[in-house]
Amino acid sequence: MSTFFGLNISRLGLQAQQKSLAVTAHNIANANTPGYSRQRAQLTTTNPLPYLNGEGMLGSGVVVAEIGRIRDRFLDTQLRQEAQTLAKWETRHSFLSQVEGVFMEPSKTGFSSVLNAFYNSWQELSLNPESSSVRAALLENGNAFTNAARHTNEQLKAVRSHMAEQITAKTEEVNTLAEQLADLNRQIVSLTAQRNSPADLLDRRDNLLKELTKIIEFDTVLNDNSSISIFIAGRALVDNNLNFRITTTAGALDGDWTLSPQPVWERDNQPLNMSNGQLAGLMETRDVLLRSYMEDFSSMVWGVINSVNDLHSTGMDLYGTSGNAFFTGSEIETLQVNDLLRNDSGLVAASMAALPGHSQPAPGDGGNALLIARLRSAAISIDPLQPDVRLRATLDPAGLTTFTNFHRDNIARLGVDTRESERLAENQTSLIGMLRQRQDSIAGVSLDEEMANMIQFQLAYQASARMITAFDEIYDTLINRMLR
Template sequence: MSSGLFNIARSALLTHQTALQTISQNVANAETPGYSRQEAVVLASTPVRLPFGSVGTGVSVSTIIRKRDALLDDSFRSANTLSGDATLRRDLLSQIEAVFGEPSESGLANALDQFWNSWSDLSASPDGLAARAVVQQRGRQLGQLFNAYDTQLTTIRSQTLERLDNTVERINALALQLAELNVRIVSAESGGNTANDLRDLRDLRLDELAKVAGTRVMAQPDGSVSVLIGNSTLIHGDTATPLSVWRETPNPLPATPLTDVPVRIQLGTATDRLAPIAGELSAMVDVINTELPGTRGRLDAMAVAVVNDVNTLHRGGFTFSGATIPGTTAGNFFDPGTVTAPVRAASMTLQAAIVNDLSKIAASGNVNGPTDNAIAQRISSLRSLEDTVSWTAPNGSTETGSFSGFFRGLVTRLGIQTATVSDQATVAEGLVTQADFRRQSASGVNTDEELVHMLRVQQSYQAAAKIIKVAEDMLDTLISLA
């Protein structure tokens, strides 16, 4: 009888010792990212059947479970995917919006006003060199501003492309780590145990992957997980298929390289575009393929309209050298570009003759009238003409407007987009916070609860120790009676 008591007490001591170790592990990792609270599951040992009935044989730890809810994980990752997309999209659109910085005294709207004003001033003194010098300066500044905007857009594109490449590399690295974790977890759990710490590490990597790539997770019976990106399998068992970023070559190839060559994400050896994509990956691809080309296209349309309209009117004017009459037919004011290198915001500049000789700036529309101001007035009046700028989007829709109206529409569109996606990012971040709170309530460590649990287990441990003392006294009594 005493030996049975010893065995029961021994099992109780070992069981509660394991429970205390589990609680200590929880307390030690209360602030460890991705750690899930663990719990020792205690079961009564198999009883011994005797003629008068069953007699208990003690207690044991059947397993140590990880407190984790797969549905809460899916909810958190879905919210994290939306947050990753909206937050990064907001940041990138804010960078594009900051390029123009409107309203501003140094922005394009003001530069256009000053340019038209300089022609108006020239019409007031059509034979003056000082007014022509101002026209030349304002024209040069206008072209330089278009050039600077295009350069900044190109810089944002280059930085976003670099970030996209780095993100794809990170996704591939995470995929390899997850495939390796699959192997380790399947191996560790082959004997019926649960690899809690490895599963925590895998879930932490899955959380990160969901934010950057918008992946979906499917648990497998052997303990591994399959990960889907878009409608394709990124990870299955011990196999991870790498992603790659491809620049799409236009067909036919243009005479000059395109600044905004679109990109596509490919999976493995597949040549088709990976779709759909989500998370930060989606934000970067959309900005590179849609937002930046759209903004640059509108900017180019403005530059082309300014160059063509001013040049057309300017070529209809006449320039005069001293008192020589009749005058000479004027040339272009801006460089008109070539067939293979057409005018764009990046290349907008004054015609070389205008740069070198102020007298080449035409104000007169009368070959015999050096004091005529018809051309200067007509160019100045371009500011108020409607439908001077036109841009056709890839979907076929056309945007038109005056110079000031079209640019105002460009800036307003960017502002509305940025504000909208900023609101979406705020909502998404709130959803992430809520989803994380719900998940932490199920799997997070509450140190106060753990300490209360520790006191209960400690009391049970001390009670088991007292059983040993009682069994020892009973054994001594039996021996003394012998």
């Protein structure tokens, strides 16, 4: 056993406490760094040596085995899963709120008010069929109806376009994050193989996973070499240092609705299967909810257009002629009041072609205008299986709703869906808040705890230094004084 054995033990003690103090300083410096996990120097004894002049083994000191993170992997996985669900509901609520802003119901400028004003004009015309001012007011309200229909349709399409842009942008963001994660995997594997601690790189990887969690639903597998593999519905997005790209394609037609853009795997154009995350929220909101609101709105508008045109074309104007449609246009984008009527209000067919019991028409009566005004409360049927939204809403005495009520039901359903999304997002936010508190209590930096550790390591360092002083005195006695 070397005479300097005790000195070496003290030296190892100094080094171990010095590294522990450095880790403590690193924790304190990053106390406010987002996503930082507190680190600990894991101390372990060195291999003992046989005691040559007696029985047993003699300890040989201490070393820092590794600098590890304090982290709960199960809690991390749970947080990611709940965050994916939150991202879906927040995305859904955000876009449904935009749709609510488009309809502006109930309000004086909402579509229901415009439609009621249009019907009221026909009611007024039935009482004053020859009044030019009443006819002008009708045409003005007819223009307001088509303008509102076009504007609402344009705004809904703008929301849809915004969602399409977001789908494309989020898809590219997934690719960027996957590339960065694969690169971090490579660095972590390299450091681990060299028996170096990649704690800060692991934090960086977790932060990237946190960003990816918001966008798409995925599962992770921790590999033996400390890399992770990321799977979307069982298909690899990241595998060790490899990443696989996704892209968007022009989706297929589903009736009149285009499922585009559609996220797919770049390698084989297979669609991504996901139920949570921002991408899932965007896809579901666009292709299920927004589609239903837009199609029901279009069905209602075309139902009004068709029913008014049918009655108007069979009525008679002030000149005794009939056959003109009140509205023209084959798409909502081209809807307008017939130019012939706008140029000559006398062509508005307020009269019936012939009064009951008479063979001759009566241009001055308001019977046809009254029939059109009564469309406000006319029973209608909706055929959701009709592929052409322009033909879904039809007059039907056995129908269970009206054009106005059908629109109100559509708006009410939108309100229910929006409030549900908001409530579920709030619930998820509360749950994630509790989980993050637990995570912070485990992985977060406590300055009080770090200060206590600093004092502990400082005292241990001083004690090791004092041992070196003691051994120095022993060696001085042994070397210098015994030679006198």
